[in-house]
Amino acid sequence: MTNPTACIIVIGNEILSGRTQDVNVQFLATRLGSMGIGLREVRVIPDIARTIIETVNELRARFDHVFTTGGIGPTHDDITSSCVAEAFGVPWEQHEPSMTLLAAHFEPGQFNAARQRMATLPRGAVPIENPISVAPGFSIGNVHVMAGVPRIMRAMFDSLAPSLGGGTPVRSTTVHAERLAEGALAAGLERIQDAHPDLDVGSYPYERPDGRRGVALLAKGTDDASLSAARAEIVALIVSLDRTPIDGEPPA
């Protein structure tokens, strides 16, 4: 059985303008990989309704799971929720349990129209609990809509994860070596990749501010025997190049 696939849609002008450094993709990529869900694509798109609707509809047909981050707050540019309703062709309407939850969260008189938008969901959506700031995310079909603020997104993903299922966890094994160059190991590494078509074998150069540099060599896959064999071959390759193989990623 092949693992389920996923993509992420990052919705937000603030990423495209450079104002904000996205950190949600790395979090989700890591968590999904450990659950055996393969992240295959990420798109960063602006807060434009037509773009959001078309992107959601294109990607929910192509991947088993679509995760969106951003655009579910109370302000005028928070249009993800209504766009997802439109993508699914369902009404965008007040969700009574979420209305009750949010009404109780705010001081009397503070649960204004803007905040009520955060309890307005596509019909049929299942809320994703938000233990940080109450206003929920939601799932509809295979689309999971989450906040953009990293702390809230992470809490929502924790709420959502048990319902996602998954596949065979993807594991990786890493060896690094100092003063090793990719150009010197490329031919040997390709032979290792060719010998293990079930794995994803890669090399990643690093360079630290204090001048330490080298390459990390990594094999990734779901079969432990294949991973062990590839690791032994990577170690032998490094030794054959007169360098010292060191376990794991290079220190920061």
Next chain:
Amino acid sequence: MTNPTACIIVIGNEILSGRTQDVNVQFLATRLGSMGIGLREVRVIPDIARTIIETVNELRARFDHVFTTGGIGPTHDDITSSCVAEAFGVPWEQHEPSMTLLAAHFEPGQFNAARQRMATLPRGAVPIENPISVAPGFSIGNVHVMAGVPRIMRAMFDSLAPSLGGGTPVRSTTVHAERLAEGALAAGLERIQDAHPDLDVGSYPYERPDGRRGVALLAKGTDDASLSAARAEIVALIVSLDRTPIDGEPPA
């Protein structure tokens, strides 16, 4: 005249697996914005030839500039360059000036087949100088192919930037306020956005580890008079909510 548009294609399994935190998008987004080139979309895709070819061809038809990062090193999974050749329907062939440059850079006997791949470019490509590690990026048509290693990518962008042209620089003005909630300001902020359809007006909550929290309010655009007016209205909005407007982004 409207500003030219751009997208970025981040090519690399290491981003999709969570191994590596991308930092190139924020750098490019910021630099392009300051040059008046609007970043409209980012895609992160795996090292799969068909995906790279199709994505390059889709996006080069839609945007004025396409920037790619990653996949131009010497190893087996560095397939960006040959894929771009295929996307343009041109041969992928040794580029003599780059061969000469790289041959001179390596010790005798070290300019092996893997390293010669880095001097193999789509026919008609114009090299992008790499002052860090010599192996060039390149432009072909409106597609600009750069390294994934941030220090090298930045140096390549510096080499490339003067040839890109640009438009009216996008400027932004930011005011923040502590203990302000988005839900309280949403209605007022929407009025400011509606009054300035030429601007992009947004609010971004922040929360610091020491507990300081609030919202940054930002207007972005190319018209200084409109930006000044919007800024004054943002300041008045904050004051009307009994908070203190503070110039600029909140401190880290």
